Amino acid sequence: MEEVDKILIHSLRQTGTDVAEDIQSVKQFTSELIVEAVVRCLRVIDPPLGNGLSATLPPGMSARFRLGMSLAQACQDLGYKGEIGYQTFLYSNEPEIRSLLMFLVEKLPRESAEASDQPTGKLALLQKSIADQIKAQLAVSWVPPSCRLPFLCQTQSPGVSHSFHSQPLSLPHFSKASGKNLKEVKKYYKDFLLPVTAQPSQHSSVPASLLEHHALELSAAQEWENEWNSQGLLSRLSPEDYRSRKRARLQKRILEQLRVAAQPCLDSQNAPRSGQDLAELLHSFGGASIGGNVLTKGTRFTHTEKFTFTQDPEKAAQQMAAAANSLPNSHQSEEDLRARQQEEVASLQQQLQQLSLRMEEVGGDIKKFTQSISQVSDELKQWEASNMEKEASVRVKKQTVDLLPDAENNLAKLQALVESSAKRVASLSSQWEKHRAPLVEEHQRLKELSSSHELESSRKLSEIKDLHDKIRQSAEDAKKKEGLYKQLMKEFENLPKDVSRSAYTMRILEIVGNIKKQKEEITKILSDTKDLQKEINSLTGKLDRTFAVTDELVFKDAKKDESVRKSYKYLAALHEVKEK
Template sequence: MEEVDRILIHSLRQTGTDVPEDVDSVKQFTSELIVEAVVRCLRVIDPALGNGLSPSLPPGMSARFRLGMSLAQACQDLGYKGEIGYQTFLYSNEPEIRSLLMFLVEKLPRESAEASSQPAGKSALLLKSIAAQIKAQLFLPWAPPSCRLPLLCQMQSPGLSNGFHTQPLSLPHRSRSSGKTLKEVKDYYRDFLLPVTAQPSQNSSVPASLLEQHALDLSAAQEWENEWNSQGLLSRLSPEDYRARKRARLQKRIEEQLRAAAQSCSDVQNASRSGPDLVDLLPSFGGGTVGDQLLTKGTRFTHTEKFTFTQDPEKAVQQMAAAVNSLPTSHQSEEDIRAQQQEELASMQQQLQQLSLHVDEVGGDIKKLTVAISKVSEELKQQEQSNTEKVATIRIKRQTVDLLPDADNNLAKLQALVDASSRRVASLSSQWEKHRAPLVEEQQRLKELCSSQELESSRKLSEIKGLHEKIRQSAEDAKKKEGLYKQLVTEFENLPKDVSRSAYTVRILEIVGNIKKQKEEITKILSDTKELQKEINNLTGKLDRTFAVTDELVFKDAKKDESVRKSYKYLAALHENCTQLIQTIEDTGTIMREIRDLEEQIETENGKKTLSNLEKILEDYKAIRQENSALAAKIREA
């Protein structure tokens, strides 16, 4: 059991259970350690099942009972068939805990266990130490600053913190197509490109920028690998050709988008200009003169200005005269001038509003006319299409009417034409059949060849995919083995040099030898038992046969001689006594076996720590009574 307990303790430490170094047997496990070990195993096996459970025992007894029942239910959900309940965790015994831990360790995922036990290199050791420090800090309870000890002040101080701000970085890279870099680019990288630590504006942004750049590179590499495995292999092109074709398609699509955008812009500009119909309709609304001036898009201010300054010359002269007369004279006071200006401003604003309303009305009429023109254009197109169909029908009917006066001759000519056409069709069909048969055979042959080539190409493609997957898997295995090799070298360097390998080898050989001796002894005992059972069966059969023969012989003579009759009675009594003696010996062996079983049960019960568990139960019972009395007192006070 010692080796089994060591294996269990090693597996529990790998799951994150804090097993003390002096504990080397399941017998030394406390209730707190058992609960922590079970919860850690449940979290590794099924995180959804174990994350809701606490790895430490709560102080209250009712909470402890609830936690024990939850753990028992979780173990039963995983498939544990043994007897389990809250008493398994609170009042534990060695055999039950050993069987439960063996079940949970067997349920642990092998890959995660191997990955947790086989990290790679110095970086993995650093990550492991960081995780240990974080775990230690998480286990410490939080305390206010005034109550912190020096260790807590060191661990729970806020320290310096910076926001996660990233900035784009410029990194040297090679061209994907040729794999080489131009001399000018190399000179730029060597002479002008700043180091990565100097490119961000703040030093605190360097780690965040590096992490962001690394994440972008990884995502780009993963996207390219997925695209190449899904589409690139099907194209049957090399990676460089596939990239070139993809780049050409992207450039073509960009050109088409730019061309479409430029065409739409030109259409909008052409649509913004009024056509000749609008130019003809414009004078009727007083919007302008027919000439080289076109209706261009403008603001309300430009339209108002146009309507204001495109009036008759006489009106313009009159307005200018009024403006001259309205100039301030020396005899007028400033108040009159200001009042006159306010009146002119109000009249001009009113005129501006009227012109704006007129412009809006004109714009609405133009829109309505545009819609009407489009409808009329559609109707015109439909009428033209119907007229074209009617003209074609009329032409056919006219030709038919022209043929009616000489109907018999025309019918004969038409029949001759139909016969000639049918004969021509028959000859063409026979010629086509002659040409069609070899073409159909050639088509079938080419189809079969194409299908076989497609099957072969698909098979080769699947083989290529399999080879790519094997290459990727082999590369991952090589990386894992290389990391494991580095870790083992590091651990070997850290191991004490005074321990020799021969000691471990001798110990392993001794364990193997002891196991082999035990197997040989068990085999020998089994063979001896079989031989004894055989011998017992032979003697029993021989005894039965001897008694039957003796009984028959003595019984024949007992009818004639009185002394023989007494001998027969003595023989029967002897046989009965021997039978009772054999039965007594068998009962004695059975009783000895039962005694040994009872002794083993006594040892098992002694290992269950019944007395200590009974004391714990009494203490817990007293604690529950105290809690109940305290709750009852609180209820009475309330």
């Protein structure tokens, strides 16, 4: 039976019936699958007859009844001799369905299987032609270049090779942000945007640029999916809100980086002024005559220019004379020159130490001044606060003194004002209680609603995670099944093609004959079983009647005779054993 069912399922799949992979026998066929299989077979056997029938089972009971009657009449028109009706399709019986499908499969034309394997559509034909070309080229053995014939030079020549050099491409892309200016964007894409083949500077860079652009899109999509599955779902935000939040955070970080980078520029702008102020302070203490422009900033060229061109003529002449005297002549030795240089270095170091000491003293004075300034500012703030308090107390006392001449009337007015204020506070408190009660109830309701929403969102989040896991598992199963399908297709291609249909038909007929013999033997066994059951039932009834009569007779005598009483006990025990 299993081999027959496998052959039937394979033939039905060739006719276009969507039989699932987990279905291995006719027993697992549903009513919808039976109707689809019969209609597909009828369309292959007799297209005018089968095209007028629906391959899907309608939901209404009357429509199902009409479809079942139409299918039964079509099968009878083809020559089916078995019992068939609407109940065959709606209330399926395994032997009837198997015999009907075997009849329809035998009626299928021999070229239907070959025709069903042929691909349809331009894309499928193109893929098939490419696969045929690749198979043909792989079947040809490789030949050295010196031994190649003209027809092999086209397929086995290396051709022109180019380096992989990609360039950025601009492709039409419509997003929600460009919805307002959709016409302008379309106009730009239509009138100004160059084709993809014309955007790279070299035509050989087009495939590399397309591959690079496609790889970037795939990596971006994969990164977004990983980020959304790991962080986006936990944030409980929509994808648009999550993207906008991420964009705002990135803009804020960029602004902080720009602000930090722009801070040294502002400090450099303020630095010359502080240096100038410090130079003026040193000049006031008499240190500018020694250091000059030591604290001013500038390059080596500007310092050289200042020292060369901004001095007085007399000083310049003196320096030139000193330089002339400092140059070694024929009467001076190198030792004198070195000693003079050491003396100059020692004097300069002494001047530097004096300047550093003066700088430390000035820094200490500056710190003292800043501390005194901060102390004075704190004292000033304290005096201002005390003055404000004293002014407020003076103002209150002045108002009190002004009210003293008419004290009685003012006290009455003040008392009336206090009473009116108390009444107003009481009325406001009662109004607040009236408004507060519904607000508290609304707050409780919203709190419960938010808690229920959180529970629902957490439940949905867990469901979404489970769905993602199921999707991944389904994808892995699909990959495994695809690999198994390819392996089976390779095995099928390697199988011999010379096996005729008649062999399978004869084998099916032999199996059908064996099934008929088994059915006859089963019917004989069933009839024998029924006869035995009837005999058993009759003997059981006779035994029960006999026991009832015996029980009644023995029970009457058991009251008088002790031996009969023992026999009655044995009879009751025998009846209990029989019932067990």
